[in-house]
Structure formats: C-alpha cells, structure tokens
Amino acid sequence: MANPFLHAVSELRIVEEHLKFFDLLKLFSGPQRELFDRLPFSIRVLLESAVRNCDGFHVLESDVDKILNWEKTQKDNVEVAFKAARVILQDLTGVPVVVDLASMRNAVAQLGGDPNKINPIYPVDLVIDHSVVVDAARTVDALQINERLEFERNQERFRFLKWGAKAFQNMLIVPPGSGIVHQVNLEYLARVVFESDDGLLYPDTVVGTDSHTTMINGLGVLGWGVGGIEAEAVMLGQAISMVLPEVVGFKLTGQLNSIATSTDLVLTITAILRKLGVVNKFVEFFGPGCAQLSIADRATIGNMAPEYGATCGFFPVDEKTLLYLTQTGRTQRKLQHVETYLRASGLFRDYNDAAQDPTFTTVVELDLSTVVPCVSGPKRPHDNVPVTQVKDDFEKALTNKIGFKGFAIAPEKTHSRAPLAFEGGHYELAHGDVVIAAITSCTNTSNPNVMLAAGLVAKKAVEAGLSVKPYIKTSLSPGSGVAKLYLDQGGLTPYLTELGFAVTGYGCMTCIGNSGPLHEAVASAVEKGDLVVAGVLSGNRNFEGRIHPSTRANYLASPPLVVAYALAGTVDIDFDKEPIGKSPHGKDVFLKDIWPAREEIVKLEREVVLPGMFQEVYSRIEAGNDRWNSLQVEPSVLYPFDNDSTYIKYPGYFDGMTLDLQPIRPIEGAHVLLNLGDSITTDHISPAGNIARNSPAARYLTERGVAPKDFNSYGSRRGHDEVMKRGTFANIRLVNKLLTKPGPRTMHFPSGQEMDVPDAADKYIQQGIPLIILTGKEYGSGSSRDWAAKGPLLLGVKAVIAESYERIHRSNLIGMGIAPLQYLSGQSADTLGLTGKERFTIALDDSIQPGDRVKITADDGRSFEVLARFDTEVELTYYRHGGVLQYMVRKMIQE
Incomplete structure (x- = not known):
C-alpha cells in the first residue's frame, strides 16, 4: 500500500536546491512531539526509517507507533522492522556472501526462476582488507612482500569478487591495499545523509558483515554488525526484524588527563559496560565530555561495542562531525546537506546543551579525568588492567588455575627460561616475554592522536639509544594510506621503522589472526620451555588462539604502549619502578622519559593531519592498483563454479x-x-x-x-x-x-x-x-x-x-x-x-x-x-x- 505518512514530506531548500525530507517535527506535534523530544537520538533514526519505509508489508504503521512510544515499549520485547540504507562487507565475510548470492542465482535457475532477480537493491560496499598476512616484518620492503604474497595466494578469490562487482548491480569493490574496511567507511564511504534520485534526504544507516561495523557510530551513522546471511536479505530488499532495544545513556564529563589516550578510555568504558550488562542494547553517549572527544576518539569507542556487548555505541552528529567531514575532504555541498537536513529533522546534537538530553533506560557516568593508562587481557578484551598493575596481574595469572586469568603454571616453573639463538645473538626467553608487538586494527589506527603518540615514543626511544630485541615480531598495519602520510609528514616514520614498526600492510592483520609465522627458533624455544609468552597489540580482540598459537597471553594496548612493551621486551614489568631499557652509556631510561605530553601530540596533529591527504588517498582508491587491474574476468549472469577449486565452491x-x-x-x-x-x-x-x-x-x-x-x-x-x-x-x-x-x-x-x-x-x-x-x-x-x-x-x-x-x-x-x-x-x-x-x-x-x-x-x-x-x-x-x-x-x- 502507499506510505500513510507521505503528508509529512516537506520541502527543504539548501542554497539553490529544492530537496525533500520526512519532517518528523511536523508529523509529530502536541503530545507526540513531547514523546519525540524525549527519544534517544539513536531511536529517532529508527523512527525516521520506519516512517519513510512504511508500506504495510515490510514496515507497518504499528512499527512507527512502537518506536514513537519507546519509553513504554522498550521493556516489552516488542518487534519492529528496520531497513538499513546500505550494507558494508569485508572480504573474509564478503566472499561467502557473494558465493551465496551466486549460488542463489544457480538455485533459482534450477527451480525454474529468473536468476537476474538475485541482485542487491541497496548499495553494497566491499573492502578487501582481511587477506594480507604479516609474512614479512621489520624490513622496509615488508609491505611489498606481503602484498605480493597476498595476491599470489588469493588471485582466485579476488577474481571471483571482481566478477561479483560486474555481475551484481549496486556493488562497489574497494581493492586490496586500500585500508581497513571500517576506516575506509569512516573516511570515505559514509554518506552521513543520503540523497535519493528524486531529491529525498534521509539518514545514512548501515549494517555490515563485520561486528565492528559499529565504528561508524562515532560519526553519527547508526550501524551494527549482522551475519552475512542477514546482510544478504537486506541487500535483496528485506527489512531486519529486531527487538526494540533499551538505550543505556553513557554520560561523559571532564576531559582526559595528559597521559591517558583514547585507547585507555575505550578499554575503561568496555570494562564498565561489560560489568553493567548491555547485550542487545544500544549505548548512546551524551554529556559535555563528548564535545571534548574527536571523531576518531568517538569511533574508537564505537568500534569496541561488540567487546562491551552492545548492539552499538552511538554518538549523534554535532559540530565536531562537520569539522571531521571537512577534514576528510567531503564537498561543501555534502556539508550543507548534512547540517541543514539533520537540524531540520531534530537529529543534530549539542553535547553542551543539557536541555537536549533525552530520556534513557538507565544512565552510567564517567569523568574522563579519572581514566588512567591501561591494557586488557590476558585473554579477553573486557578484562581491564591499569598499566601500574600489569606486572602483578600477570604473575598471579601464571599460577592461577586455567581460566580467563590463569595459566596453571606450577609455582616451581614460574622462573623457567629457554635459550634462544637468533640472528647471531644469544637470548633467554621467560614467562611474559613479548614475541609479537603489533600496531594493528581499526580500533586505533583510525586515530591520528594515538598513532602520532606511538611515533613520538619511537622517536624519543631512538634518540635515547633504545632498541627492540630482534626476535620480537613487530608490525604496523595502518587503517588507511592517510596514516602513513601524516606519520611521514611528522617525520616519525624513520623512527618507527628503526624499531621494527615498518608498514607491513594496509588491512586487518595481527588482530584477525593474520600475524604470520613466528621464527622457527622462537616458536621452538616457547614450546620447549612451556612458556607463557605475550603478544601486545593495538587491536580489539585477544581471545585464546586468535593472535598466534604460541602466545598464550595477549594484551590489548594503545599504539604508544605497544611500542613501550616492545622496547621493554616483557609484560612482566612495572614501568614506574623498572627501566624500559638502558642508554648506550648505561643510564636507566624509564617510560616517563620517552612518553609524550598530550599537548605535544595535539600540536603535532594540527600541523600534520591535512584535508589534502584524505583527498589524495581516496581520489585513487577505486582505480585499484596494477595487480588488481591485471585480473581478467569474463562477465556472466551465473558464475562458472569449478569443481576442482579449493577456494570457491557451490555449497x-x-x-x-x-x-x-x-x-x-x-x-x-x-x-x-x-x-x-x-x-x-x-x-x-x-x-x-x-x-x-x-x-x-x-x-x-x-x-x-x-x-x-x-x-x-x-x-x-x-x-x-x-x-x-x-x-x-x-x-x-x-x-x-x-x-x-x-x-x-x-x-x-x-x-x-x-x-x-x-x-x-x-x-x-x-x-x-x-x-x-x-x-x-x-x-x-x-x-x-x-x-x-x-x-x-x-x-x-x-x-x-x-x-x-x-x-x-x-x-x-x-x-x-x-x-x-x-x-x-x-x-x-x-x-x-x-x-x-x-x-x-x-x-x-x-x-x-x-x-x-x-x-x-x-x-x-x-x-x-x-x-x-x-x-x-x-x-x-x-x-x-x-x-x-x-x-x-x-x-x-x-x-
């Protein structure tokens, strides 16, 4: 049936353009307006989608009523329909999605139907970023080696994806080597506000086949992860059926102190919310502290929603969002559309205006100034440990019974050592020694602040004469080419490279388990000594067996702390009392001696993170590279499955x-x-x-x-x-x-x-x-x-x-x-x-x-x-x- 809310469509004039939108402020007046004004902003986005897509079939008028009356219905386990504006995929989950779509075409044909009906209706963006492995590390040519091996191993998969881009409508493939899916989404793919062919404006919303799709909520785009099979249904025009969620309001006040990072903040928030219990709930951030956070900081928090258990961690659009869109090279027209439309529809936020604060299911509060440097581990992302307590926490875990905080090492074996001969040097490995140190994953590499902090720690460490032991597998996998540009611009790349943190690839590497092999001598020493050695990474997950089979203890940490633990060579250290290393003259060097002040980082960020960098990187992203462009694909409606293939098979x-x-x-x-x-x-x-x-x-x-x-x-x-x-x-x-x-x-x-x-x-x-x-x-x-x-x-x-x-x-x-x-x-x-x-x-x-x-x-x-x-x-x-x-x-x- 026709949409019963078409009378709410209003004209919106932006400069010379005559556009349209569903005017919720006009639609809901009187007592209903009061209900709307009390709604969390994330629920307002669901409401707009229900009003715009109401057709009496996929989305019902009753869905609109349930969402508008959220204060009453939130605890009633009511079902509503939601239609996302687009779908995003990465290649590990994207390949099976495209296999399923291709297989569905075959199944439809075998049952006598038209296979062309299997075709995405909504825009689908697929970023190839999960196939690159840290095979080579600690060398200036590591990136070239890893990208070459990536193509050699995955040509068939990449050719299949290229076929999919040609065979299916509304599907964009972002080639390998372009960056990580969530950062590309944040910096380039996100629309924030969509414009239809007939000039209708509406909020950008997204579901993705990676649980960390939630990162985009830092930009004010409502989105979360779904299974690929659910994503396929969305692509084909189906609404998502979901239980209307409760919304936890997370109030932020104050500002971060000079030594804390956004990573410390997100690990603290993760522990708080995991303890509270937010599974199947939205978390929406509010309060004056939000205004102190950059979009990259907010994205870091949004990214970790799966780790604190929420469906999403949402930051409504505000002035900082507009500044970020400007910085990342969005057009002036896009900025005008975003601001004018969101203000007119009641979706624009001023975090310093308490009168705008909505009603929440429950509220939790954090003073940013209380956040201290911390890590999470050794086996779960929500087991938060202040850096001052890591040594004690690890030593207790060694002898604790097997569990999330235990390795069951016999007390008499806690001081075990294993000899290691490596590249002409002789070392001893002990419990807690770091063998993998990786600046990886979208959680942190979206954030220039912590990436520049890592570079400054590296610079000061090199200047102090410190180095990283050669057997530690160090790597740097930026989320986009922009990170490399601002590290270069700041003069920090040579120092990171000298410590072994050369760029190894643009993709999700160590965090997804693509850490590559440890040197045989290292793996053998760990096994012979039955040692609990450590991986330290700036990722978002550290579950057992995920990072590498040899690292039983894995800690999530900020990029500068990854560098620090690599320098120390162990997690069994108290940075306040023990030196991180010695200078060539035998002088003790402590972490505080090489840790940059927040003011120094902010000043450098202003100088080196430039809009032109984003424009330079993303102007060529869809053009691909020589390897990608050399893949030859024959277009066809049905994919010619090869029974002898070991990569692509009809399921x-x-x-x-x-x-x-x-x-x-x-x-x-x-x-x-x-x-x-x-x-x-x-x-x-x-x-x-x-x-x-x-x-x-x-x-x-x-x-x-x-x-x-x-x-x-x-x-x-x-x-x-x-x-x-x-x-x-x-x-x-x-x-x-x-x-x-x-x-x-x-x-x-x-x-x-x-x-x-x-x-x-x-x-x-x-x-x-x-x-x-x-x-x-x-x-x-x-x-x-x-x-x-x-x-x-x-x-x-x-x-x-x-x-x-x-x-x-x-x-x-x-x-x-x-x-x-x-x-x-x-x-x-x-x-x-x-x-x-x-x-x-x-x-x-x-x-x-x-x-x-x-x-x-x-x-x-x-x-x-x-x-x-x-x-x-x-x-x-x-x-x-x-x-x-x-x-x-x-x-x-x-x-």
Missing part, C-alpha cells in the same frame, strides 16, 4: 531443495557433538587463522594437491564449504568436556573413539544420527562469523542448547536452520546433571511460536524444558524455510 545448502515448504519435525535421538563451557567465541567455532598441517582441512587440501605453503588461512577459504566444514571447531584451545585435554577433538559415542570433530560428525551423518551442542554463557561471542553457523550445519548440528547467546550468532544459527535453544534461568547442563553422553529428543514442531518453551527428553527418561530463542515471527519464518537463503530463493521465484 550444499540448496541440495534437495524444493519449492514446497516442509513441516518442522522433532529432533529425535540426537547425540552431543561437543559439551562446552562459557564464552565460546566464534574463534573457537570457526577460526580465521592459519590451517594447521595436521588438521582435517590440511588433509583435505593435501589430497587435492595443495602444498602446505599454499594452505593459506581459514579466513581466505570461506568460499569453499568442504574446507570450512573441516575447519569447524578447529581451535587448539577448545575445551570440550567430553575429553580431558583441550583441542579440536571429540568422542564418537557409538564407537567409543576419540577423533577430530569433523571426522566424528561424518560418522554420525553416515549413521543418520542428528547432533546437538551443549554450551554455557555468551555462546558465539566475538566476530560476526557466518561460518560459525554454516560449519555446524554441515557437520549435522540441528540445535544448540546454551545458557545465553551473542546476538549476531544466534541470528546466524537461525539463518542456517539451526535451532537456538536456551536453558531456563538458573539452569545449565551442570545443574541438570547432563554429561553430554546422553541421546536427546527435542519436541519441535509446526506449532512453535516465538518465546515458546520446548520439552527435551533424554534417553535415560529425564526431561526438562528450554526456551526456543526464536525471538520474532520473521526468525521463525526463516527457520521454517530451513534458513534465510532458502526463504529468499522461494520468495524470489514466487514473485
């Missing part, structure tokens, strides 16, 4: 699919594939790092003639279902309660044999036995990784029973036709006495409704109820179809 999701919908049936006699504990991340379920040479995936590749040097990473092979199926639950730190030792193995109960997880799953599939997974709290936390749902599906998993779920992963499970079930409050596998050796029947059927309880019966006669976590009708519809992809194929053919 088995649509095998046996019919146009007719099949009924939901009980899951009968299911065995437990894995019995897991709390905080099982998507890195545990579907690692993105290197493929171990003794793994099932390695065996599969070897059988197909792939040499070990060409195995590449799991992340790079996400377009091949057989490899990824064999990489599911391949994390070496996985703790499965069915076994006594950590590792990627399980028990096949019919035979009583212990074996690799995919091998056991294959045996169950051959026997016609369905599988389930038992797990604890926060199942699926971490990256929004589709293969963490696709892999279990291909292993024969029909349901997961957890104490709680990460939002995106629960959605992904449903999107692949896996039932997410949740223990009732206070219950768990342990309280119910479940060992995982039982066989279970789960009473799912066609009568299931959102929020229903489901009865589960064990083969020993015991039974219990669980909550079916189909939270909305749309999610249940996807499950009835066997997944969202099957739903879309049927829908396209029916239309």
Whole structure:
C-alpha cells in the first residue's frame, strides 16, 4: 500500500536546491512531539526509517507507533522492522556472501526462476582488507612482500569478487591495499545523509558483515554488525526484524588527563559496560565530555561495542562531525546537506546543551579525568588492567588455575627460561616475554592522536639509544594510506621503522589472526620451555588462539604502549619502578622519559593531519592498483563454479531443495557433538587463522594437491564449504568436556573413539544420527562469523542448547536452520546433571511460536524444558524455510 505518512514530506531548500525530507517535527506535534523530544537520538533514526519505509508489508504503521512510544515499549520485547540504507562487507565475510548470492542465482535457475532477480537493491560496499598476512616484518620492503604474497595466494578469490562487482548491480569493490574496511567507511564511504534520485534526504544507516561495523557510530551513522546471511536479505530488499532495544545513556564529563589516550578510555568504558550488562542494547553517549572527544576518539569507542556487548555505541552528529567531514575532504555541498537536513529533522546534537538530553533506560557516568593508562587481557578484551598493575596481574595469572586469568603454571616453573639463538645473538626467553608487538586494527589506527603518540615514543626511544630485541615480531598495519602520510609528514616514520614498526600492510592483520609465522627458533624455544609468552597489540580482540598459537597471553594496548612493551621486551614489568631499557652509556631510561605530553601530540596533529591527504588517498582508491587491474574476468549472469577449486565452491545448502515448504519435525535421538563451557567465541567455532598441517582441512587440501605453503588461512577459504566444514571447531584451545585435554577433538559415542570433530560428525551423518551442542554463557561471542553457523550445519548440528547467546550468532544459527535453544534461568547442563553422553529428543514442531518453551527428553527418561530463542515471527519464518537463503530463493521465484 502507499506510505500513510507521505503528508509529512516537506520541502527543504539548501542554497539553490529544492530537496525533500520526512519532517518528523511536523508529523509529530502536541503530545507526540513531547514523546519525540524525549527519544534517544539513536531511536529517532529508527523512527525516521520506519516512517519513510512504511508500506504495510515490510514496515507497518504499528512499527512507527512502537518506536514513537519507546519509553513504554522498550521493556516489552516488542518487534519492529528496520531497513538499513546500505550494507558494508569485508572480504573474509564478503566472499561467502557473494558465493551465496551466486549460488542463489544457480538455485533459482534450477527451480525454474529468473536468476537476474538475485541482485542487491541497496548499495553494497566491499573492502578487501582481511587477506594480507604479516609474512614479512621489520624490513622496509615488508609491505611489498606481503602484498605480493597476498595476491599470489588469493588471485582466485579476488577474481571471483571482481566478477561479483560486474555481475551484481549496486556493488562497489574497494581493492586490496586500500585500508581497513571500517576506516575506509569512516573516511570515505559514509554518506552521513543520503540523497535519493528524486531529491529525498534521509539518514545514512548501515549494517555490515563485520561486528565492528559499529565504528561508524562515532560519526553519527547508526550501524551494527549482522551475519552475512542477514546482510544478504537486506541487500535483496528485506527489512531486519529486531527487538526494540533499551538505550543505556553513557554520560561523559571532564576531559582526559595528559597521559591517558583514547585507547585507555575505550578499554575503561568496555570494562564498565561489560560489568553493567548491555547485550542487545544500544549505548548512546551524551554529556559535555563528548564535545571534548574527536571523531576518531568517538569511533574508537564505537568500534569496541561488540567487546562491551552492545548492539552499538552511538554518538549523534554535532559540530565536531562537520569539522571531521571537512577534514576528510567531503564537498561543501555534502556539508550543507548534512547540517541543514539533520537540524531540520531534530537529529543534530549539542553535547553542551543539557536541555537536549533525552530520556534513557538507565544512565552510567564517567569523568574522563579519572581514566588512567591501561591494557586488557590476558585473554579477553573486557578484562581491564591499569598499566601500574600489569606486572602483578600477570604473575598471579601464571599460577592461577586455567581460566580467563590463569595459566596453571606450577609455582616451581614460574622462573623457567629457554635459550634462544637468533640472528647471531644469544637470548633467554621467560614467562611474559613479548614475541609479537603489533600496531594493528581499526580500533586505533583510525586515530591520528594515538598513532602520532606511538611515533613520538619511537622517536624519543631512538634518540635515547633504545632498541627492540630482534626476535620480537613487530608490525604496523595502518587503517588507511592517510596514516602513513601524516606519520611521514611528522617525520616519525624513520623512527618507527628503526624499531621494527615498518608498514607491513594496509588491512586487518595481527588482530584477525593474520600475524604470520613466528621464527622457527622462537616458536621452538616457547614450546620447549612451556612458556607463557605475550603478544601486545593495538587491536580489539585477544581471545585464546586468535593472535598466534604460541602466545598464550595477549594484551590489548594503545599504539604508544605497544611500542613501550616492545622496547621493554616483557609484560612482566612495572614501568614506574623498572627501566624500559638502558642508554648506550648505561643510564636507566624509564617510560616517563620517552612518553609524550598530550599537548605535544595535539600540536603535532594540527600541523600534520591535512584535508589534502584524505583527498589524495581516496581520489585513487577505486582505480585499484596494477595487480588488481591485471585480473581478467569474463562477465556472466551465473558464475562458472569449478569443481576442482579449493577456494570457491557451490555449497550444499540448496541440495534437495524444493519449492514446497516442509513441516518442522522433532529432533529425535540426537547425540552431543561437543559439551562446552562459557564464552565460546566464534574463534573457537570457526577460526580465521592459519590451517594447521595436521588438521582435517590440511588433509583435505593435501589430497587435492595443495602444498602446505599454499594452505593459506581459514579466513581466505570461506568460499569453499568442504574446507570450512573441516575447519569447524578447529581451535587448539577448545575445551570440550567430553575429553580431558583441550583441542579440536571429540568422542564418537557409538564407537567409543576419540577423533577430530569433523571426522566424528561424518560418522554420525553416515549413521543418520542428528547432533546437538551443549554450551554455557555468551555462546558465539566475538566476530560476526557466518561460518560459525554454516560449519555446524554441515557437520549435522540441528540445535544448540546454551545458557545465553551473542546476538549476531544466534541470528546466524537461525539463518542456517539451526535451532537456538536456551536453558531456563538458573539452569545449565551442570545443574541438570547432563554429561553430554546422553541421546536427546527435542519436541519441535509446526506449532512453535516465538518465546515458546520446548520439552527435551533424554534417553535415560529425564526431561526438562528450554526456551526456543526464536525471538520474532520473521526468525521463525526463516527457520521454517530451513534458513534465510532458502526463504529468499522461494520468495524470489514466487514473485
């Protein structure tokens, strides 16, 4: 039907242009205006989208009413529809998205439909940034070496993406070597305000297949991460069905002291919000402290929303936003559109005006002046440790029992040493020694302030005669070419390079697990000494096994602290009491001696970060480079899948699919594939790092003639279902309660044999036995990784029973036709006495409704109820179809 709110469309004159917008201030008057004025700004963006997209089908008038009455409905678990303006992808998650779209075209054709119907309706930007690996480091030619190897390994994937850019409408591919997806989004792709072909202005909103899509909220663009399968539905014109969120107001006051950085601030905020509990909630920042923060500071905070558990961390647009848009080279016309439209629609913020403060679900407050230098670790991003306490915290963790703060090293072995011969020198490695130090990831490299601080620490350290031990793998992977330009302009690049922090690539490297190999001598010494050595990185995630198999302790830190810990060579140090090194004359040099004052950093930033730099870098970004431009692609509607390929393969999701919908049936006699504990991340379920040479995936590749040097990473092979199926639950730190030792193995109960997880799953599939997974709290936390749902599906998993779920992963499970079930409050596998050796029947059927309880019966006669976590009708519809992809194929053919 026609949009019932068309009468709210008003004219907006900007200079010589006559434009239009949905005037919410005109639409909602009287008592409704009071409701609007009290709404958090993030909810106002949802409201505008609902008004503009209301069609009585995807978006209902009742959605508008629910959002407008947010103060009453926020706690009622009400469902609303949301249509994002665009979708953003990175290549690790983007390749499987394009594979799925190509496969959907094939499926539609096989079922007698028109494959051209499978085509993005909304703009899709895909930035290739997750394929580059730190193979070479500490040399001036490291960048060239790593980019060459990236192309050699990934030509087929890149060629496939180039085909996708030609085959699908509304799809932009940003070539490799351009920067990291979130920083490119911030500096270049973000529209802030969209303009339609007929002159309608509306807010830029985005969903992305990387959980850190939330970084864009620092620019006042509402966005968050979704699973690739959900993103595909958005591309094809579907609304996202979501539960209207509560909004936590985070009030910032004061200003940062002279030694604290934005990284210290975000790690502090992460710890506060994780303790508060903000899962499935929006966080919106307000208060005069916000006005003190740059857009880069805000983006750093927004980026870490997955780590503090929120859907997003939103900063409404203000004057600082306009300054940033000017600095990054946006046109004067764009600036006029942004300011005029957002002011007219009640979406422009003055953080110093308390009268504008909306009503929030709850409010938490932080005085910026109380923030101190800190890190997070050694295993989780929300385990915040002040720098003054790192030494004590690490030493306690050494002997604590295995856990997030424990390594269970016997007290008599805490002083163990391992000899290391390296490049003609002789060293001893000890617990806490740093072997990886990486300035990496969008969390910090979006921020000139902390990048320049790192350069100044390097400069002062070199001038003091300090150096970094040669066996420490140091790297610098800027988020965009702009970072390199301002480091050059400030004269800091030579000092960083001298300490080993030469540019190794423009992409997500160490933080995603693309840290590359440690030198064999280093890895051998760590293993022989059974040492807990450290990685220190300016990234956003440090889960076990993610950074590198050899680094059991991993700490997130600001870029200048990464340099500092690299210089010290250990995390087992108290910087206040112990020198970071000695000068050539034998004088002790302390961290305070080389730490720059905030005023020095700010002054340098004003001098060297120039608008022309952004214009220079992004004027050539879509033109690509010689390697990218040399890839030849034949255009076609259907992709010619090659059965011999080990990178791109037609997946088995649509095998046996019919146009007719099949009924939901009980899951009968299911065995437990894995019995897991709390905080099982998507890195545990579907690692993105290197493929171990003794793994099932390695065996599969070897059988197909792939040499070990060409195995590449799991992340790079996400377009091949057989490899990824064999990489599911391949994390070496996985703790499965069915076994006594950590590792990627399980028990096949019919035979009583212990074996690799995919091998056991294959045996169950051959026997016609369905599988389930038992797990604890926060199942699926971490990256929004589709293969963490696709892999279990291909292993024969029909349901997961957890104490709680990460939002995106629960959605992904449903999107692949896996039932997410949740223990009732206070219950768990342990309280119910479940060992995982039982066989279970789960009473799912066609009568299931959102929020229903489901009865589960064990083969020993015991039974219990669980909550079916189909939270909305749309999610249940996807499950009835066997997944969202099957739903879309049927829908396209029916239309």
